[in-house]
Amino acid sequence: MKNFYLKKAGTAKSFRFVSVLIISGLILTVFTGCDRIKEVYSKKDKTEAEREVPVFAVNTIPAAKGQIQDYISLTGDIVAGSTVDVYSEAAGKVYQLHTSVGSRVNRGAAVATIDPSRPGMTFKHSVATAPISGTVVALPAQVGMTITQAVPLARIAGGGALEIKLNIAERFISKMALNLPCEISLDAWPGEVFRGSINEVSPTVDPASRTMELRVNVNNPGSKLKQGMFAKVRIITEQKNNIVKIPVAAVISRFGEQYVFAVEQDAENPDITIVRKKNIVPGIIIDGIMEIQSGLAPDEEIVIRGQTLLDDGSRVNIIEKLAPLSSN
Numbered sequence: 001m002k003n004f005y006l007k008k009a010g011t012a013k014s015f016r017f018v019s020v021l022i023i024s025g026l027i028l029t030v031f032t033g034c035d036r037i038k039e040v041y042s043k044k045d046k047t048e049a050e051r052e053v054p055v056f057a058v059n060t061i062p063a064a065k066g067q068i069q070d071y072i073s074l075t076g077d078i079v080a081g082s083t084v085d086v087y088s089e090a091a092g093k094v095y096q097l098h099t100s101v102g103s104r105v106n107r108g109a110a111v112a113t114i115d116p117s118r119p120g121m122t123f124k125h126s127v128a129t130a131p132i133s134g135t136v137v138a139l140p141a142q143v144g145m146t147i148t149q150a151v152p153l154a155r156i157a158g159g160g161a162l163e164i165k166l167n168i169a170e171r172f173i174s175k176m177a178l179n180l181p182c183e184i185s186l187d188a189w190p191g192e193v194f195r196g197s198i199n200e201v202s203p204t205v206d207p208a209s210r211t212m213e214l215r216v217n218v219n220n221p222g223s224k225l226k227q228g229m230f231a232k233v234r235i236i237t238e239q240k241n242n243i244v245k246i247p248v249a250a251v252i253s254r255f256g257e258q259y260v261f262a263v264e265q266d267a268e269n270p271d272i273t274i275v276r277k278k279n280i281v282p283g284i285i286i287d288g289i290m291e292i293q294s295g296l297a298p299d300e301e302i303v304i305r306g307q308t309l310l311d312d313g314s315r316v317n318i319i320e321k322l323a324p325l326s327s328n
Contacts, residue, residue, distance in 0.1 A: 055315045058275075058306035059322060060263055063246050065298035066327030068291050070238035070284055071183075072175065074214075076166040078229045080137060080157030081217065090126040091148045092116035094141050101139050105130045105156060112141055112153045134158040137227055157227065162220055164196070164231050167211040175237045176201055182216050183234040186225070195219050198235065238284070244292040245325060248285060250304040258282055260296065261303040261310050263318065275303060277312040289325065299324075 095115040099105055107130055114126045138155035141147065164184065168176060178201060184194040200215035216233060218225060250260050261275040283291030296302070303310065304322060 053315060055317050056306055056309060057319050058263075058303045058310075058316045059320045060301045060318055061247065061250065061304045061322040062324045063244050063292065063296050063298055063300045063302060064325040064327060065242060065244055066325070067239060067241045068243055068245055068284065068286055068289060069236050069240075070286055071234040071236050072168070072172055074166045074168060074233045074235065076164045076216075076231055076233060078162050078218070078225055078227055078231055079165050080135075080227050081161030081163045082158040083137065084132050084134075084156050084158060085152035086111050086128055086130060086154040086156060087149060087152060088112070088114045088126060088128040088147060089149065090114055090116040090123075091146075092123075092126070093146050094143050094153070095125060097139070097141065097143060099136050099139070099154065101136055103136050105133065105136060107131065107133045111136075114147070128153050130154075130156055132156055132158045162218055162225055162227065163199070164216040164218055164233055166214040166216060166233060167206075167209065168214055170205055170210045170212065173205070173212055176212070176214065176235075181236045182218075183236070184216070184218055185232045186229055188229060189224055192224075194221075194225065196233075240284070240291065243283070244296055244298055245289050246292060246296070246302060247304055247325070248288050248290045250302050250307065251280070251282070251290060252307060261307050261314075262296070263301045263303065263316065266315075273316050273318060275307075275310055275312070275314050275316055278302075 092114045094112055096113040098110040098112060105111065109130050110127050111130055112128045114128060116123045116126055134156040136154055137157045139153075140151075140155075141153040147153065176198065178198055180198045182196045182198065184196055185192070186194075196216045196218035198214055199217045202213040205212045216235075218231075246260070251258055252260065257279055258281075259277050259279045262278050263273060263275055266272040266274050278295055280295035281293040283293045285291070301321070303316070306316075310316070
């Protein structure tokens with residue numbers, strides 16, 4: 001009987017020991033599971049936090065270094081640099097013409113023969129000659145017509161030089177000066193630019209139109225330009241070289257500031273692209289191109305599209321990189 005009780009007591013102790021082991025294991029499992037759950041939720045929170053940071057889609061363009069020109073656009077007609085009218089020394093009828101429009105004549109060459117005879121009186125024919133060498137650009141005389149000494153028989157353009165006659169508004173007169181460079185384009189020669197400069201400035205202003213007359217000489221390689229053609233002229237009034245320039249569309253103006261957003265890599269994570277706000281000092285603006293006097297260096301990549309929602313340090317995704325502006 002004693003042995004029976006001893007065996008029963010040993011069994012109870014063994015059961016209690018096993019129970020303690022089981023409970024300890026369960027507790028350890030619970031705590032380990034909690035740590036794992038915390039780790040999972042921590043990673044999930046971190047991922048969601050990263051996803052909450054907005055990334056803006058933008059287009060960029062590098063700041064260019066080159067020249068910028070201020071100009072005034074005008075239109076005018078191409079005329080001969082110097083023209084002389086041919087007159088007859090005698091009144092009468094045009095008996096014969098010795099030239100035609102476009103013909104080249106030398107000084108002293110016969111242009112027309114005039115018959116000064118009258119009814120009942122016969123006189124010797126009079127010959128009108130060219131006072132200068134050049135090209136006949138107009139020939140108003142016709143055979144059989146009656147003329148006087150005041151009626152021009154022909155018009156001769158001397159030399160081969162051509163000019164463009166322009167009229168400029170009074171408000172631009174202060175910018176005009178001799179030898180200002182000009183760029184000339186014509187519909188007859190699309191895509192081609194001819195060069196010239198101002199060679200004559202009128203000393204007076206027309207009181208009716210409030211305009212002043214200018215004369216621009218023009219280079220005529222290959223004799224492509226003809227008298228009477230319609231020309232578009234850019235008079236270059238100011239030119240700056242070796243300046244930084246960007247499209248005006250990239251500039252933001254707020255609260256009295258003008259600035260752009262420059263693109264750079266995040267210092268903490270080079271895989272992330274961010275933008276930095278840069279205040280600028282603008283110069284002249286020509287055809288949507290702005291001169292940057294300070295605040296931006298050449299080749300710095302700036303945002304040109306999508307910048308309105310950005311702040312300093314915003315993350316961006318560059319969708320397209322545009323080609324830089326021409327240096328000219």
